[in-house]
Structure formats: structure tokens, C-alpha cells
Amino acid sequence: MWVGFAVVLKNAESELARLARHVESFVEYHGLESKLAFTMNLCFDELITNTIHYGFDDSEYHPIFVGMWLRETALEITICDGGRPYDPFREVEEPDLSLDIEDRPIGGLGVFFVKEFMDQVSYAHEGGKNLVVLRKNIVQQGDSGVDIRQEESGDVTVLVPQARVDSNTAGAFEALLLNVLGEGKTRLIIDFSDLDYISSAGLRVVLIGAKSCKAKGGKLVLCSMKDHIHEVFAVSGFTKILTIVGSRDEALALF
Numbered sequence: 001m002w003v004g005f006a007v008v009l010k011n012a013e014s015e016l017a018r019l020a021r022h023v024e025s026f027v028e029y030h031g032l033e034s035k036l037a038f039t040m041n042l043c044f045d046e047l048i049t050n051t052i053h054y055g056f057d058d059s060e061y062h063p064i065f066v067g068m069w070l071r072e073t074a075l076e077i078t079i080c081d082g083g084r085p086y087d088p089f090r091e092v093e094e095p096d097l098s099l100d101i102e103d104r105p106i107g108g109l110g111v112f113f114v115k116e117f118m119d120q121v122s123y124a125h126e127g128g129k130n131l132v133v134l135r136k137n138i139v140q141q142g143d144s145g146v147d148i149r150q151e152e153s154g155d156v157t158v159l160v161p162q163a164r165v166d167s168n169t170a171g172a173f174e175a176l177l178l179n180v181l182g183e184g185k186t187r188l189i190i191d192f193s194d195l196d197y198i199s200s201a202g203l204r205v206v207l208i209g210a211k212s213c214k215a216k217g218g219k220l221v222l223c224s225m226k227d228h229i230h231e232v233f234a235v236s237g238f239t240k241i242l243t244i245v246g247s248r249d250e251a252l253a254l255f
Contacts, residue, residue, distance in 0.1 A: 157180055
């Protein structure tokens with residue numbers, strides 16, 4: 001099932017701020033990684049600014065159509081305009097990143113950014129329109145649905161959840177946590193340094209992990225919470241029943 005939005009922009013740079021608000025709201029509403037909004041807005045800025053500046057022969061109003069669609073594991077983006085035919089992916093030379101500062105040209109990185117940050121890019125000129133299609137994978141095949149790094153520090157296992165733990169990703173987080181405990185790794189740290197958002201579903205997983213770890217005779221320590229994450233734990237009363245410290249070094253010192 002596809003969900004998404006479409007918006008018609010004027011050929012004016014001021015419209016990019018309006019588009020950015022649409023993107024940020026869409027990413028937040030669907031529980032996607034917050035950095036996706038940055039990535040998408042960067043690509044929109046580079047491509048649409050080029051169209052505004054060079055795509056038309058006059059200063060009259062020319063609509064630019066932008067669509068952003070979410071389907072399971074990817075975002076698909078379309079940009080369509082009636083400007084002069086222009087394939088940015090063929091007509092812009094790749095920058096030479098090995099050059100010294102004295103030899104590096106000013107500019108020339110916009111399309112390079114788009115190609116680097118997107119997983120697929122394409123261009124077509126159809127019916128007198130430029131059509132750019134971008135694809136950004138958001139969950140690779142076989143991924144758990146939540147990005148969690150697992151690291152070992154001696155006999156202590158450190159889990160580092162990324163970006164968000166919410167109702168979309170809490171189930172995968174719980175499965176991973178219980179799997180680690182099932183492997184007999186009961187000396188655990190959850191490092192929240194890369195976490196930007198946690199919901200009640202995420203708190204539930206942490207509590208399940210803490211209870212399961214204690215039942216197996218182990219220890220679970222939480223560390224490196226950003227202030228707004230720590231506030232959620234404090235308001236919920238979890239700071240009174242869980243071991244929470246400021247840094248990973250402090251957490252390791254408790255084992």
C-alpha cells in the first residue's frame with residue numbers, strides 16, 4: 001500500500017521552505033528516521049534550485065510537481081517540471097574529491113550529493129516534461145526493522161539503538177534483546193547516545209529486558225541518554241527502578 005503526498009511548487013526558492021515542512025511532517029507522522037527528512041530536503045534543494053535558476057527562459061510562473069511516496073521498504077520521490085530538457089545525472093561531471101583545496105572548483109557537489117544519498121536515481125523526458133525519480137531504501141531486506149548496533153566490551157554486551165524506538169520498531173527491539181539474553185549474555189548495557197526518540201512501547205521493551213535480565217541473574221545498565229530521553233524515563237518513574245548513568249565508561253565500571 002502506498003501513502004504519500006504531492007505538492008505543486010512555484011518556481012521560486014522560497015517554496016523550498018514549504019516543501020521542507022511537508023517532508024518533515026511526513027517523516028515524523030510515519031515514524032521514519034529523523035535524518036531522512038534532512039536527506040530528502042537536501043536532495044530537493046539541490047535539484048529544484050537548479051530547475052528554478054536554469055530551467056526556464058523567463059521569470060513567469062512555472063509549476064514544479066513534487067511527490068513523495070512510502071511503500072514498505074522505500075521512499076519514492078518524483079519531481080516533474082516543464083522546463084528545458086535536462087538530465088542532471090548525465091550532464092553534470094563527477095567531482096574529483098582527491099584534489100587539494102587550491103585545485104577544488106567552487107560548487108559542483110549538488111548532483112553528487114543526490115547520487116550518493118539516494119539508492120536509485122533516474123531521469124526521463126516525457127510529454128514535454130522533465131521527470132526525475134529518486135528511490136531511498138529505508139529498511140533493507142532481512143533487516144529487523146530497527147537499527148541497533150551490537151558491540152562487545154569484554155564480557156559485557158552493549159546495544160546501541162539508533163534514531164527511534166516506537167510502536168513501529170519496538171517489536172524488533174524486543175526480539176533482539178530477548179535473543180541476546182537467550183544466548184546467555186546477561187551483562188548488558190543499552191547505550192542511548194544515538195537515540196532521538198522513544199515512546200511508551202520502547203519503555204515497555206526496556207522494562208521487559210530489565211526483568212528478564214534480573215531473572216537470569218544478570219545486570220542491565222542504561223547510559224548516555226539525551227536530556228529529553230532521560231526526561232521520559234524520569235516522568236515514567238523508571239529512573240527509580242533502573243540503573244541509569246551518564247556515560248558508557250560509567251556503565252562499564254559497574255560490572
